[in-house]
Amino acid sequence: MFHIESFGWNDIGYNFLVGGDGDAYEGRGWKKEGAHTLGYNRNSIGVCFIGTFINEPPPANQIAAFHHLMEVGVQNGFLxxxxxxxxxxxxxxxxxxxxxxxxxxxxWKHWSPHP
Known part of the structure; x- marks a missing residue:
């Protein structure tokens, strides 16, 4: 609701969201440019992990859902x-x-210290 009501967008900015229930949810999807990180939207996929992770990381099933989503992206040629x-x-x-x-x-294997 934040992106839609506060910014007046017709969709959320993220390409995907990953919930604590271990499911991945499609936002803008693989084929549409996201609006998640100014200056980096064009050549990236924005994935939002639902929750606050200052003191505790997400549960294992949430992290596993992200990795599975990335595997699907590679298998289907999106990544x-x-x-x-x-x-x-x-x-x-x-x-x-x-x-x-x-x-x-x-x-993580794919983490990069540099953009």
Whole structure:
């Protein structure tokens, strides 16, 4: 509702959202440019993890859903097999994804310290 009501958009800015229930939800999808990170929307997929992860990372099923989503993206040609994962805080002045989650993301195979 934030993107639609506050910004007047007709859709959310993220391409996908991943819930604590372990499901991935389609926002703008694979084929439509997102509106999630100014200056980085054109050549990226924005994935929002639903929740606040300052003190605790997301549950394992939520993280697994993200990785499965990325596998689907690679299998269907939407992502290259050497895709990079970056956290929002690496690209803009934000606390997202939360410090506890950021520590986890930095251990992932596809995480990149540089855009």
């Amino acid at each position: 290259t097999k050497d895709y990079k994962v970056l956290a929002a805080k690496q690209l803009s002045a934000t606390l997202s994804p939360g410090e506890a989650f950021y520590r986890v993301i930095k251990t």
